[in-house]
Amino acid sequence: MQEQNKKNISHNIILESRSKLSISGITDVDHFDESTVRLYTQMGEMTISGKDLHVNDLSVQSGEMNIEGDIWSITYGDKDRTSPLSLLGKLFR
Numbered sequence: 001m002q003e004q005n006k007k008n009i010s011h012n013i014i015l016e017s018r019s020k021l022s023i024s025g026i027t028d029v030d031h032f033d034e035s036t037v038r039l040y041t042q043m044g045e046m047t048i049s050g051k052d053l054h055v056n057d058l059s060v061q062s063g064e065m066n067i068e069g070d071i072w073s074i075t076y077g078d079k080d081r082t083s084p085l086s087l088l089g090k091l092f093r
Contacts, residue, residue, distance in 0.1 A: 011042040013074065021048065021067040021074070029058065029065070037067060045077030 011025025025042040032038070032055055037048040053069035 015071065015074070018071050019068060021071055022064070023067070024062070024064045026063040026065055034069075039065070043076065044079035047073075047075045047077065049073045049075070 012023070014022040016022075023039070023041070023046075026039055027042065028040040030038040030040065032053070034053055035049065035051060037053055037055065039046050039048075048067060048071060050072045051070040053067055053071070055065060056068055057064070057066040059065075
């Protein structure tokens with residue numbers, strides 16, 4: 001049932017003044033530090049790059065995240081990948 005709820009989440013991003021980012025439709029978070037946040041959404045892989053990035057809110061239930069910092073770029077990756085690769089998949093990537 002939880003998997004079906006994730007499929008019904010819409011994906012939206014709202015960027016305010018290049019310093020506050022709200023994202024919905026997140027299915028998984030792969031990595032985050034002060035310069036990069038890599039996550040997976042209903043629309044595929046997404047990477048946020050910048051400086052002094054901080055994840056303020058993350059709700060696994062609703063698939064929403066709020067990020068603050070100096071945001072330089074938002075990049076979508078492979079649309080077919082909506083979840084992280086397995087270890088074997090990473091080896092052959």
